[in-house]
Structures are given as C-alpha cells and as structure tokens.
Amino acid sequence: MSPHASHAHDEHAAHGCAHDHDYDHDSADHDGPARPAWPRIFGAVLLVLLLAAVACFVQVRVGEATVITRFGNPTRVLVEPGLAWRWPQPFEVAVPVDLRLRNTSSGLHDVGTRDGLRIIVQAYIAWQVSPDPQDIQRFMRAVQNQPDEAARQIRTLVGSALETTTSGFELADLVNVDPGRVRIEAFEQRLQAHIADQLAQTYGIKVVQVGIERLTLPKVTLEATVDRMRAERETIATERTAEGKRKAAEIRSAAERDARILEADANVKAAQIQTQSQVEAAQIYGKAYASAPELYKLLRSLDTLGTIVTPDTRLVLRTDSAPFRALIDGPNPPASLTRQAGQGHD
Structure with a gap:
C-alpha cells in the first residue's frame, strides 16, 4: 500500500467518525421535550x-x-x-x-484716586449662578456653562469697575491712621453696585460679596503721602500752638483782671483802714495835745524830722525854727509842774 492510499483511508475514517458523532447528538436532542422560547423573549x-x-x-x-x-x-x-x-x-x-459659591480674585490693578494719586488694589468677588431658571439658561448661553470662562469675564468687569469706583474716593478715605475716616466699606459697596446688575443681566450671576483683598501704594504715591502727612502734622502743630497761645493769653488776661480786681479791693480796704487809722490817730493826737501841748509839739517835730531826714541827708538849717528848735530848747515843762515848782519855793 502506498502512503497516499493510507492517508486517504485515514481521512475517510475520521470523517466517518465525525458523522456518527453528529448523528448521535441530534438523536439525543430529539429524544427530550422541546423548551418554549417566550420566557427568554x-x-x-x-x-x-x-x-x-x-x-x-x-x-x-x-x-x-x-x-x-x-x-x-x-x-x-x-x-x-x-x-x-x-x-x-x-x-x-x-x-x-x-450653583455652589465661588470666589474669584480680580488681580492687581493700578488705579487713580480722586485727589490724583495712584494706588494698587486687588479685590475678591464671591459669586454663584442664580438659582432662577431664567438666570441659569442665561448663564448657559453666555459662557456655555463654563465657570472658568465666567470667572474670566468677572475679572475683566471688576478691573474696569475698580477704576471707576476709585476715582470717587480720596486716598485718605482708603488709607488713614484715623479709623473714623476710613471708608473701605463704602468703597466695597459701591464696587459691588457697579458690577452686580451687569453680571446678573448678562451672565445670570448673583454677586454675594465684594471685598478689598489687597491695597498698596506705589513709591511715588508713598512719598507724596508722607509729604502730605508731614504737612498735615505741621499744620496741626501750628494750629495747636496758636490755640495754646490764645488760651495762655486768655488765662493771663483773666489773671491780670482778677489781680486788678483784688488790688482795687485791697486798695479800697487799705484806704478805709488808713482813713480809720488817721481818724483814730487824730483822736489820739487831740487827746495828747489837750493833755500836754508842748510834748505834742515835740513829738510831732521829731516825727517830721524822722520822715524828711535819712542817714545820708545833710541839712543846713536854722536851729531856732521848728522843728529843730526842739533840739535846742528842749521841751517846756507842763504848766502844772511849773505851778508845783513855784509853790515849793514859796
């Protein structure tokens, strides 16, 4: 037998076996009950x-x-x-x-104040898409529901609004050592009013809060501010010095007036006392003269000498005239003593 004949016989045998297997399998399927197809469907x-x-x-x-x-x-x-x-x-x-709350920063912007000075401002904006159905559709049409694009539009709008808002305030309203003069809150409210309506009508965005995140001064503005503060301090110092001088003059004038009043009262009282003393002295002199006229004349002459003559005074006067006569003649004895002396001789 040739090799080709053997190979053909093997293929026929294999085919026969396979045919028998398929026949047996089909016979087994036909032997069982048929399953319905509607449960699977x-x-x-x-x-x-x-x-x-x-x-x-x-x-x-x-x-x-x-x-x-x-x-x-x-x-x-x-x-x-x-x-x-x-x-x-x-x-x-x-x-x-x-619809959640978002926060967007405007970045640094160099803007000018009402008094012509430059400042660098950075603001923040807290915003969200308004829950109103029309605003939501407006947001989708304007920025295609892209929050990043909305944030970019907000930054652009806030940049121009910062320039407009800052021009309505002076530098002293934003930077001041006196807290009572600082108007940052009014600045933030005006900035929010500038952007809120436009964002709502154009993008359907609700602005929840606007605030100043950073505020600095350029070198030129800082130098001008320092010069202005120095001038203000000098003006205040001058005003306070003038006020102090004015009050000192008022106090001095009041003191001088009070002193004059007190002096006048004292002079009146002194004049009254002097008058009273002169009256009393006149009474005493009158009594002394009545009791001893010669002694009175002597004492009055001595008082006069004590008044007009000082230790450095040199006088050349007659001694036989008053008041120097008392130095030569001496006092005359009283008449009562003369009578007593005459009676004694008798």
Whole structure:
C-alpha cells in the first residue's frame, strides 16, 4: 500500500467518525421535550424596558441645577434636588449646572484716586449662578456653562469697575491712621453696585460679596503721602500752638483782671483802714495835745524830722525854727509842774 492510499483511508475514517458523532447528538436532542422560547423573549423585553426606564430618570444633586435640552435647545430647568423624568438620549439630554459659591480674585490693578494719586488694589468677588431658571439658561448661553470662562469675564468687569469706583474716593478715605475716616466699606459697596446688575443681566450671576483683598501704594504715591502727612502734622502743630497761645493769653488776661480786681479791693480796704487809722490817730493826737501841748509839739517835730531826714541827708538849717528848735530848747515843762515848782519855793 502506498502512503497516499493510507492517508486517504485515514481521512475517510475520521470523517466517518465525525458523522456518527453528529448523528448521535441530534438523536439525543430529539429524544427530550422541546423548551418554549417566550420566557427568554419576555426577559429580554423586560430588561430593555428597565434600561429605558432608568435612562428616563435624572437625579438633581444638592448644590446643582439640571437643564433638560431637547436636540440642543433648553426645554426646562430642574432646581429642586431629587429624581426627575426626561426622554432618553438622544431625544433629551440632562446638563448639570453648578450653583455652589465661588470666589474669584480680580488681580492687581493700578488705579487713580480722586485727589490724583495712584494706588494698587486687588479685590475678591464671591459669586454663584442664580438659582432662577431664567438666570441659569442665561448663564448657559453666555459662557456655555463654563465657570472658568465666567470667572474670566468677572475679572475683566471688576478691573474696569475698580477704576471707576476709585476715582470717587480720596486716598485718605482708603488709607488713614484715623479709623473714623476710613471708608473701605463704602468703597466695597459701591464696587459691588457697579458690577452686580451687569453680571446678573448678562451672565445670570448673583454677586454675594465684594471685598478689598489687597491695597498698596506705589513709591511715588508713598512719598507724596508722607509729604502730605508731614504737612498735615505741621499744620496741626501750628494750629495747636496758636490755640495754646490764645488760651495762655486768655488765662493771663483773666489773671491780670482778677489781680486788678483784688488790688482795687485791697486798695479800697487799705484806704478805709488808713482813713480809720488817721481818724483814730487824730483822736489820739487831740487827746495828747489837750493833755500836754508842748510834748505834742515835740513829738510831732521829731516825727517830721524822722520822715524828711535819712542817714545820708545833710541839712543846713536854722536851729531856732521848728522843728529843730526842739533840739535846742528842749521841751517846756507842763504848766502844772511849773505851778508845783513855784509853790515849793514859796
């Protein structure tokens, strides 16, 4: 037998065996009961319906809103958290919109004050998409629901608003050593009023808060501020010096007036005392003269000499005239003593 004949015989045998195997398998299938196909069909339909039902529900999360679009056009806005119904894709698509609070910085801006000085200001803006359905759709149309693009638009708007707002304030209203003169709060309120309406009407954005994040002075402004503060301090010092001099003059004038009043009162009292003393002295002199006239004349002459003559005075006068006669003649004895002496001789 040739090799080719053996190979053909082997292939025929293998084919025969395979044929017998298939025949036996088919015989076994026909022997058992036939299974119905409707349970599998029902299960498949039920699964499809379940998947379709799941695809029709959309979940609205807390802090978000969901915009339902039909073929790209917004049809309704879902704001309340929970489950809502929509047609499955591609008929309707649910687009989430973030309503959470965001913070955007304006960056540093070189702006001018009302008094012509330059300052560097940086503001922050706390904002969020307004939960109103119309504002949500406005936000989607304006920035295609892109918060980063909204933040860029906010920075641009705040930059121009800072220039406008700062021009209404002087540097002393923003930077001052006196807390009572600082008007930062009024500045922030005016800045918020400048941007709030435009952001709401154009982008559907609600501005929650606006504040000054940083405020610095350039070198030129700092030098001008120092010079101005120095001039103000010098003016204040001059005013206070003048005020002190004025008060000192008032006090001095009042003291001099009081002194004059006291002096006048003292002079009046002294004159009264002097008058009283002169009256009393006259009475004493009168009594002395009545009792001893010669002694009175002697004492008056001595008083006169004590008044007009000092230790350095040199006088050349006659001694036989008053008041020097008393130095030569001496006092005359009283008449009573003369009579007593005459009676004694008798």
